[in-house]
Amino acid sequence: MANVFEFVAETRSATGSSAAKIVRRQGKVPAVIYGGSEAPAMLVLDHNELLKQLAHEAVYSHVLDIKVDGRTEKAILKHIQRHPAKPQILHIDFMRVDESHKVKVHVPLHFINEATSIGVKKGGAVSHAMADVEVACMPSALPEFIEVDMANVDVGVTLHLSDLVLPAGVEIPELQQGSEHDHPVVQISKPKGESASEEASA
Secondary structure, eight states: OOOOOEEEEEEOOOOSHHHHHHHHHTTEEEEEEEOTTSOOEEEEEEHHHHHHHHTSGGGGGSOEEEEETTEEEEEEEEEEEEOSSSSOEEEEEEEEOOTTSOEEEEEEEEEESOTTSHHHHTTOEEEESOSEEEEEEOGGGOOSOEEEEOTTOOTTOEEEGGGSOOOTTOBOGGGGGOGGGOOEEEEEEOOTTHHHHHHHHO
């Protein structure tokens, strides 16, 4: 994890919806940081700076530096509330990270070799069921993304969670709950019209 993301925040004392509206009118974003042995702390961050940071895909799967009143806390992004119609962040939640305990984070999936895969060369169409996956690992082992190699995927084949190649020390909590939780990730379906022609032949 070469990237280091630092969020500069200030503490805030006023709470409630009216106080949050005042913060937003000032071009800032209300936030909270919680978890660990310390009590939750209410924060405010600069909206424009926050948007710049959130433009990086890697920020969602990294341990972040939250600089508050001169001291730095380690945390991960836990929830972002966005405006339904505007490019505006309404609220953001950070969860403190303990370097000695595992964290659960949603990590993006990067699909490679789709255009040159066996199935696509035969005319098949790629269909993604997931864009990211929740992983559990120590903070130091947190991957920026999980790569899904499509090169050898044929027509009619579906890759599931159990097919993902994970870095050392990384696991998928969903798979610990049984085979019924081995959800599909991506598949290559038959070329359009092929199913209809097969039925006609039958």
